[in-house]
Amino acid sequence: ILHSVLLGLSMGAIAYLSTSLVVYISYLLTMVAPMTLWLFFQQTPDGYVLTVLYIFMICVGSMSVKRMNVLLNDALYYRFDNETLIEDLQKLLDSVSRSNKALEKISTTDELTGVSNxxxxxxxxxxxxxxxxxxxxxxxxxxxxxxxxxxxxxxxxxxxxxxxxxxxxxxxxxxxxxxxxxxxxxxxxxxxxxxxxxxxxxxxxxxxxxxxxxxxxxxxxxxxxxxxxxxxxxxxxxxxxxxxxxxxxxxxxxxxxxxxxxxxxxxxxxxxx
Missing domain, CATH: 3.30.70.270 (Reverse transcriptase/Diguanylate cyclase domain)
Known part of the structure; x- marks a missing residue:
């Protein structure tokens, strides 16, 4: 039961610690490193199997967090990049609108007197x-x-x-x-x-x-x-x-x-x- 709880906590932490790989690995080592070392030094077949399982879960968890961290950072980057793009596009549209109004005024105004043409x-x-x-x-x-x-x-x-x-x-x-x-x-x-x-x-x-x-x-x-x-x-x-x-x-x-x-x-x- 203890092993299931530790492994469950380790895998469950992926969701809320995926923003930082360093924080997750620190959390993971704190949770399972003592148990892994203790099982290894028991020098029993079951201990070795569980040690390998813990090491495997540490590697899998670390790779998962790294992957999620990359995806999350990309998502945030593209979000802000899109917002910047939208702002730039809006500025461009506003500029075009002002230019169109200016051109419309030029095309309908007498240049000399300023009244309509x-x-x-x-x-x-x-x-x-x-x-x-x-x-x-x-x-x-x-x-x-x-x-x-x-x-x-x-x-x-x-x-x-x-x-x-x-x-x-x-x-x-x-x-x-x-x-x-x-x-x-x-x-x-x-x-x-x-x-x-x-x-x-x-x-x-x-x-x-x-x-x-x-x-x-x-x-x-x-x-x-x-x-x-x-x-x-x-x-x-x-x-x-x-x-x-x-x-x-x-x-x-x-x-x-x-x-x-x-x-x-x-x-x-x-x-x-």
Whole structure:
């Protein structure tokens, strides 16, 4: 019974002492070494057999603990290695996400003025059109063009011309009071505004305020045929969004309104409802 208990304790210790081979061997020698030596010095057949059995169990137990120790260390290593890998992967994904957002911003932002570009304008207008098909609120769009902009650049230089485009963009942004509203530079000296839920009259008053703010600045333009200062022409239109209509119809009316303003001498606002 004593031999069974000692051997059982020796083998059972493998489970909870496998983290350290040195600790297990120390425990094993403490438990069975005295009994092994005592049996050996009895110099009896049974004593020799039991001595060999104890030595065999010591070897088997030691090899088992060594193997389990290796497996446990590998498991811990790979666990922490995987955690590190997951952290690195998450950092990489976050970096890619930030890069994608930056690229998206670059692809939808006008480099000079910082407002939306033509691509973003068209995408946003389609989004608004779909959203407002379930409402009875109109969508207003304003298009404006700086009068005789190329002549201004020829007389005063591209740098000053660009500076004034940024100024006009900021005047337009100052009138935006809702996240759904958009200011965009379409090309050259042409800008546009998307005003969801804004009536035609309120849109007219908005662009009129911008026109007055620009007039206050009295920016000299000696090559303009519309006056002595920098001005713009604007056309606007409003329309209800329905499944039977498209945003192109609204853009077409807005474009015609802008052409009408230019044909009437510029430096004016025209409305086509």
């Amino acid at each position: 033509y691509r973003a304008f068209r995408v946003r207008l389609e989004e608004v059109w779909r959203e407002y098909q379930e409402t009875t609120s109109p969508i207003s769009v304003i298009r404006l063009n700086v009068d005789y902009y190329h002549e201004y650049n020829a007389a005063y230089g591209q740098e000053l011309g660009d500076k004034n485009l940024c100024l006009i963009a900021n005047l337009l942004l100052a009138e935006i009071n809702h996240p759904s509203q958009t200011v965009a530079r379409l090309n050259g000296a042409e800008f546009a505004l998307i005003l969801p839920g804004v009536s035609c009259e309120n849109a007219r008053l908005l662009i009129l305020r911008v026109q007055k703010e620009l007039d206050k600045l009295q920016i000299e333009h000696c090559k303009s045929k519309a006056g002595q200062h920098l001005t713009f022409s604007a056309g606007l239109s409003s329309q209800l969004a329905t499944p039977m209509t498209s945003s192109r119809e609204l853009l077409g009316k807005t474009d015609n309104a802008l052409k009408l303003a230019k044909n009437k001498g510029r430096n004016r606002i025209e409305v086509i409802e």
